[in-house]
Amino acid sequence: MNKRITLWIISLFAVTPVMADIDQTKGNGLYGFVTQGYFKTNTNNFYGKSQSGSFDFNEIGVGAGFVLNDTVSVGGLLLSRKAGNADNGSVRLDNLVFDVKALRGENSITGVRLGRNKIPFGFYNATRDMAMTRPTLLLPQSVYHDHSRNFLINADGLEAYHERWDDESYTRFALLYEKNNGIDNPQTEIYFMGMDWPGKLNPDYATGATFTHTFNNTKTRVAGFYGHLPTKYKPGTVDPLTSGEITTDVMWLSGMHEIMPKLTLTAEAFLPRIAYDGLGPLIPNRNVYPLGWYLQATYAHSNSLEFYGRYDQTYKDKFDKSGEKNSAATGMPKHSFYASDWTVGLNYFYSPSLIISAEFHRINGTAFLPRLDNPDPSMTSERWNMFGLQASYNFR
Amino acid sequence: MVIIANPSTSTNAVSQSEARLIFSNDIKAWKSGEQIAVITMRRTDEAYSRFTQEVLNLYPYQIERAINRKRYAGTAQSEIVAVSAEEMLKLVASIPGAIGYIHKKAASNMPSIKILEVRNE
Numbered sequence: 140m141n142k143r144i145t146l147w148i149i150s151l152f153a154v155t156p157v158m159a160d161i162d163q164t165k166g167n168g169l170y171g172f173v174t175q176g177y178f179k180t181n182t183n184n185f186y187g188k189s190q191s192g193s194f195d196f197n198e199i200g201v202g203a204g205f206v207l208n209d210t211v212s213v214g215g216l217l218l219s220r221k222a223g224n225a226d227n228g229s230v231r232l233d234n235l236v237f238d239v240k241a242l243r244g245e246n247s248i249t250g251v252r253l254g255r256n257k258i259p260f261g262f263y264n265a266t267r268d269m270a271m272t273r274p275t276l277l278l279p280q281s282v283y284h285d286h287s288r289n290f291l292i293n294a295d296g297l298e299a300y301h302e303r304w305d306d307e308s309y310t311r312f313a314l315l316y317e318k319n320n321g322i323d324n325p326q327t328e329i330y331f332m333g334m335d336w337p338g339k340l341n342p343d344y345a346t347g348a349t350f351t352h353t354f355n356n357t358k359t360r361v362a363g364f365y366g367h368l369p370t371k372y373k374p375g376t377v378d379p380l381t382s383g384e385i386t387t388d389v390m391w392l393s394g395m396h397e398i399m400p401k402l403t404l405t406a407e408a409f410l411p412r413i414a415y416d417g418l419g420p421l422i423p424n425r426n427v428y429p430l431g432w433y434l435q436a437t438y439a440h441s442n443s444l445e446f447y448g449r450y451d452q453t454y455k456d457k458f459d460k461s462g463e464k465n466s467a468a469t470g471m472p473k474h475s476f477y478a479s480d481w482t483v484g485l486n487y488f489y490s491p492s493l494i495i496s497a498e499f500h501r502i503n504g505t506a507f508l509p510r511l512d513n514p515d516p517s518m519t520s521e522r523w524n525m526f527g528l529q530a531s532y533n534f535r
Numbered sequence: 536m537v538i539i540a541n542p543s544t545s546t547n548a549v550s551q552s553e554a555r556l557i558f559s560n561d562i563k564a565w566k567s568g569e570q571i572a573v574i575t576m577r578r579t580d581e582a583y584s585r586f587t588q589e590v591l592n593l594y595p596y597q598i599e600r601a602i603n604r605k606r607y608a609g610t611a612q613s614e615i616v617a618v619s620a621e622e623m624l625k626l627v628a629s630i631p632g633a634i635g636y637i638h639k640k641a642a643s644n645m646p647s648i649k650i651l652e653v654r655n656e
Contacts, residue, residue, distance in 0.1 A: 170606060204611030209570065212611035236609030245568035257608045265608035272603045302561075307552040309561040353561070356552035356656045399592045442584060442594045488596050491578035535606075 170535035171201040174270045177528040182520040183505060184512040187223040189525070195223050198268050200233065212238045215255075220268055224511035225286065225326065233257070233268070234293055247303035256298050256317060258291060259349050260364040260391040261407050267292075270531035274405070274437055274447065275484055276496040277527060280507035281431035281453035282391075282409040287330035289321030290368075294345060308354040315347035315366070322370055329510050331385050331413065332422060333469060337375025340385070342368070358399060364391035372418060383417030401439050408432040430457035442488070447498075449482040453506050474521035478504035484527075493532050500525040536586045537642050538651040539624075541633040544569065548652035555591050557634060559601040560612060565632060573614040574626045574635035582620070586636045590653060624648060 176196035178189040187195025202216035215235035221228035235255045242249040257265035266272035267283055277285070284291065296317030303310050321327060322342040325335040347366035353359070368387040374380050393407040409431040416424050433451030440446060454460050455476045462476030484498025505519045513519050538554060540546070545567040549557070556562040557571060564570050576583040578595065587595045606612050615630075617623040620641050627635040628647035642650050 168612070200607070202607065202609075204606060204609070206611050206613045212613070214606070214609035214611040216607060216609065234609040238610060243564065243568075243570075245564050245566055248563060252609070254609075259608070263604075266604050269603065269607045272600055272607060274600070304556060304562045306550050307556075309556055353556075356550070357555045358552075400588070400594050400597060439594050439597065442588065442596075445594075445596075486596075491595065491599065494596075533603075 168535055169203050172269060172271065172531060172533035174198040174529060174531040179526045181524045183508055183523045185508065185525055186512065193223065195221060197221050200269060210240050218268060223509060225509040246305060247301065249301045252298040252300065255293050255295050257293050259313065262362060262393050262395065264291060270529060271494060271533050275449065276498045276529045279433040279449060279451040280480065281433055281451035281478065282407055284507060286507050286509040287326060289324050290319055290327045292321050294319045307356045310352045312350045316344060318342055318344050319368060326511065336380055337378045338380060339373045341371045341373060343371065358397050360395045362393040379419065379421055381417060381419040386414045388412045403437040405435045406433065428457045430454045444485065444487055446485050452479040453477065455506055471516050472519065474504045475516050475519065476506060478502060478506035492534060496529045498527050536589050536636050537639045538590060538634065538636050538653055539627050539642050539648045540651050541627055541631055542649050543631045546651065548654055550654045551592060551656050554653060555593065558591060559598055560605060560614065569632045572630045572633040574617055574623060574633055575614050576617055576623065582638065590636065
């Protein structure tokens with residue numbers, strides 16, 4: 140813990156002299172946040188030993204952005220995240236982007252973002268760890284998996300984009316060519332291969348395309364994402380698996396409609412295909428189709444209070460919704476292959492920089508329960524409740 | 536509250552949705568091609584909260600989320616923060632392409648800025 144605090148102080152001091160030379164009123168700035176959560180579950184563990192109440196969830200970030208000239212700007216963020224046994228709080232470079240606006244028109248910009256980019260799927264993935272950008276305390280776990288989040292966070296490479304606008308709409312397209320950062324770790328191996336095997340997963344360059352379109356006088360927004368992520372498995376010295384490939388193709392669809400300023404309806408769906416090839420008899424060649432979706436309503440009561448409700452659902456294999464076949468094949472309980480979650484909650488804006496959130500979940504199934512907090516799946520319960528409380532402070 | 540702009544801007548009126556797109560940093564240039572410089576008050580300023588609700592028809596936290604989603608993904612923001620109404624007037628008057636907002640009374644009879652009419656939807 141002490142090491143972590145020291146790192147933060149060092150990073151703050153490292154940034155300060157740079158800041159002193161740049162005029163704050165020119166819109167360049169230092170920004171950041173601290174979030175602390177509390178989770179209580181009646182059974183199963185979510186982010187620490189939540190059955191007895193857990194404070195083992197926090198997020199700290201410090202970032203800076205500089206507009207160097209009309210063409211080039213740079214922005215980056217250091218992030219530390221502690222989440223039970225699933226995330227250890229180490230300080231990471233979350234993003235560092237050089238944005239080159241190569242062509243500027245009167246109603247469009249074409250450019251390229253080089254560096255460590257956030258993976259831009261869904262409405263929220265790019266800023267999933269910043270409480271003040273999330274509409275709810277936790278993002279819907281059916282689609283924004285936190286139990287297998289590592290390979291969904293960021294990638295190094297380039298994003299070429301084109302954005303255009305008129306009086307009432309805004310559209311952005313982007314093509315991605317990047318190497319994913321979060322592939323070689325136990326969490327991602329558990330997600331793709333059921334356990335942490337002796338060998339290594341190595342990512343190839345991934346390709347992707349994304350678009351966002353805001354229209355209908357900015358009241359309606361749709362977004363889509365497609366990504367192709369090839370990954371190679373290299374066996375360890377003693378390894379029952381053979382050298383093979385796991386290829387993930389992901390389609391993501393999002394829609395939002397606002398009846399301003401009071402009501403916002405949001406729905407998103409996550410439609411991946413995971414193809415296994417050449418890993419040997421223990422992981423036979425096959426295609427698996429997971430599925431996740433949610434529907435959410437947010438009611439803005441006043442300039443300091445909003446309420447929300449959500450239903451979300453996820454299946455690890457949409458052709459085995461009850462989990463029977465996968466349970467028979469793996470020995471894992473049936474309920475670990477699906478989850479549905481009713482959530483109600485509220486955000487209270489004590490001030491522009493302090494947000495308090497609370498939410499209650501009623502959950503059937505454990506598909507998104509972090510395995511690292513629940514090492515023995517046979518000890519988990521199908522039906523569980525969770526209460527979450529969170530305070531988040533941000534500055535800029 | 537009224538929207539004000541540098542007199543050099545070619546525009547005399549904006550729609551409410553155009554204003555939302557400008558202040559959330561989606562629209563980045565005027566129709567003439569001139570770059571837009573967004574001037575805003577501090578988040579704690581009462582004028583900020585009044586502006587978002589009266590002119591944009593959004594609660595402050597709704598537009599904050601949109602802006603933070605860009606900032607925290609590494610998109611550097613080029614908005615300029617004014618610490619007082621006087622500074623808002625001064626910045627909008629002196630920066631070509633600037634847009635800001637102010638109490639209606641403070642903006643009347645000021646030749647150094649112009650008031651943009653907001654067309655409601």
